[in-house]
Amino acid sequence: MKSIVKKELLFMLFVLVLASGCKKLYNLPDEKDYLSTNVNFSNKILEPIIGRNNLIGGFNSDNSTTPITFEIVNARYGDGRPVSDIFQKAQTYVWTAPYTGLEKSLAEIEAKRKIEEHQLFEIRSSGQFILWGSATNQLITPRPADSTNFAQDTRFFDIKVKNTGGERLIKDFQIRPFRERPYEPSNDFNAYTGLPAPDPKFPLDKRLRDYIRPYLNNIIGATSNIGLISNDDKKDVVVYIRPFTGGNGHSLRIKALNKDSVEINPAFFNETKWDKMIHGFNLQKTDKYVQYDVAYPIPLVEIPTSYALGGSRAKAELSYSRGSFGGGRTVATFGVDFAIYKTGDWEIVFHFKTDNPKFASE
Incomplete structure (x- = not known):
């Protein structure tokens, strides 16, 4: 019985060595990650409120291999003008330790967060969008006061989704920020x-x-x-x-x-x-x-x-x-x-x- 098990182990080792040798001999490429053609977002029209941290949307990877990277590209108004205001950088609070509600002083609270510089509008590694609370009506022009949504007033952008298996371009997101409601x-x-x-x-x-x-x-x-x-x-x-x-x-x-x-x-x-x-x-x-x-x-x-x-x-x-x-x-x-x-x-x-x-x- 022991000799049979030993033979099987030796055979499996031989197969692994043979496969490795063939890969080197024929210069076969490494196996690539999988990026589904159906990756998408739950919402392509974003309506955050300026002046508060807004976490928006959800990414559906459709079983694609992680990690996946995201990049905002081709930001423009509906009439073709480039968009830049939402990419300004400003200082904002970021938590470095969990807030529990049990803190006994302002100093204890402040010790759990720090100020970092971030673009006002970003996409996170999870695929969620964030408009940081450091945005103001002066930094980002709110949507029109008459509640219209004309293309020339609307910011459009695309998202490049990428892993080692390839990349996809998801087009025509819109961001229509409401003015500050403090x-x-x-x-x-x-x-x-x-x-x-x-x-x-x-x-x-x-x-x-x-x-x-x-x-x-x-x-x-x-x-x-x-x-x-x-x-x-x-x-x-x-x-x-x-x-x-x-x-x-x-x-x-x-x-x-x-x-x-x-x-x-x-x-x-x-x-x-x-x-x-x-x-x-x-x-x-x-x-x-x-x-x-x-x-x-x-x-x-x-x-x-x-x-x-x-x-x-x-x-x-x-x-x-x-x-x-x-x-x-x-x-x-x-x-x-x-x-x-x-x-x-x-x-x-x-x-x-x-x-x-x-x-x-x-």
Whole structure:
């Protein structure tokens, strides 16, 4: 039995040596990688938003051999003019260690990322496109304010897909970037013009506009003694996400205004978990607002954390309790799920426009 196994092994070794010798003798080429004729992308019309990191699209290799390289070529407008603005280089943040949401200081967060210089628009080794958050309306001209898509205003480009087995040219991608929307929700301004958005119920009335609307639970009006609402029909409470002056360049402020636009003391929101709401530091409470030192964007990364359960939005939620009939307590809550993409000093303002919230017990 052992002699049979030994003979088989010797035969297999002889075949391998013979094959190797033939390859050298006849100068046979090395086996090439496979590049499918059906490689493609899931989307050829890219509509990123300037001012935030946009990962777009997906590449289908159709079982082609990796590694595969990608190159953007022949970038041009529809009238043949060359495109260059999206290939400008700018400094942008790149993570060097995973963000977890458990970091205890701004310094700990900053130690996990660094600034690198990148083209504003790139294709990654995975075949995904990225428009980096360092892009601005000044560096890249947004799509036309009148929402048209004329060829002369549209950037076209092709992608060269290559491995050692060959290359393919996939033609006529389009990139149509929207102007900066530095925060979400952003229904309060027009995505094409950047001007205030019209009221959805009365779009032709220039005196009216749309607002960010919070969610409201058990919020009773102090005067009306009925539940306050915020929708297309009635806007008892609205939200502003806006810059403020006098911060340190990386702060976030949360406050509420009454119907006379006077700040409501945050102490009234006695059930609010201020220290667990925002991934911020150096918490400051005054009789007008609560403020944090934060790292931008918010959320920093689109992964679920205790500060961003869905991954893509953080939450500003205020709550309070008051005595109810029978000796119990009623808890009232209002808030907004939000994101802010631009570094600076920002405030989230809840404005009670028609009636003040009722804090008094029944």
